[in-house]
Amino acid sequence: MELVVAQQERNRLRDLLGAAEVRLQEQERRIVGLHTCKRQLEERCSELERRLGEEAELNERLRQALRERELARRWAEERLDRLLAGAPDGDLQAALAQAMAGRAALERRCMESTEVARASSDAARSWQRRAQMAEEELARARVEAASQEAATEGLQQRLRAEEELTVQLRAALERDVALCGGSGAGGEASDELRRWVLQSLNEVNRSAHGRTWDPFEPKFDPAFEGREWMNILESFRQNHQTRIGFGCRAPNS
Helix, strand or coil: CCCHHHHHHHHHHHHHHHHHHHHHHHHHHHHHHHHHHHHHHHHHHHHHHHHHHHHHHHHHHHHHHHHHHHHHHHHHHHHHHHCCCCCHHHHHHHHHHHHHHHHHHHHHHHHHHHHHHHHHHHHHHHHHHHHHHHHHHHHHHHHHHHHHHHHHHHHHHHHHHHHHHHHHHHHHHHHHHCCCCCCHHHHHHHHHHHHHHHHHHHHHHHHHHHCCCCCCCCCCHHHHHHCCCHHHHHHHHHHHCCCCCCCCCCCCC
16 A cells, blocks of 8 residues: 555656656746847847947037037128128028028937937837846746756655655565565465464464374474473463363373
8 A cells, every 4th residue: 555655656746847847948948038038138239329329429420510500600690790781682681591591401400310319318228128127037037947946856856765665665565475475485485484383383282182182183293392482381381271171181191
């Protein structure tokens, strides 16, 4: 019965070990996926940083162009002020309109560059947050994988202990079977023990009821002479056997 229980426990532990190994493989796949996602995020962040650097350079160039335009506008206004006295109105209006159009175009370019830089900065912060979340998820997955490995190791140790116990129980069962009348040398030993017990019982019966009253009683075995336990049985018979009942006799009979 203990062998069957141990076998069932070993099967249960094997099932638990298989489930733990499946979970461990799933965790390993998740870790690989998180590593891939992290690498992609790092590449994306590097690309965004490069683009931010380019946008910063572009903004710097635009600011420089804006300063140059501002200087050109001031110079044009000063020149316009100097030419107001003798220049025709049509030429002045055309020059002023051209200057205003250039200023408006430059302002639009500056606003567009600012919007692009702001969008790039927001995207960089978003990707940075996603990369941080991926790193945290990766750390949690590693901790969970370590816990699964520890649980799997514990199950393996319990399974090995159950297998050793099963081997011991099987060996004990084989010994019991051999002692209870197995084949081969074990059966011969059991038969010899049984014959010895029967001969001992016959000798006790003979000692208590006499050697010759029953013609079918087995003859006295000389191998029992001189044994200490025979003297003990004879002393017990002489000291404790009463004269009442079948087969009783006097101490000197």
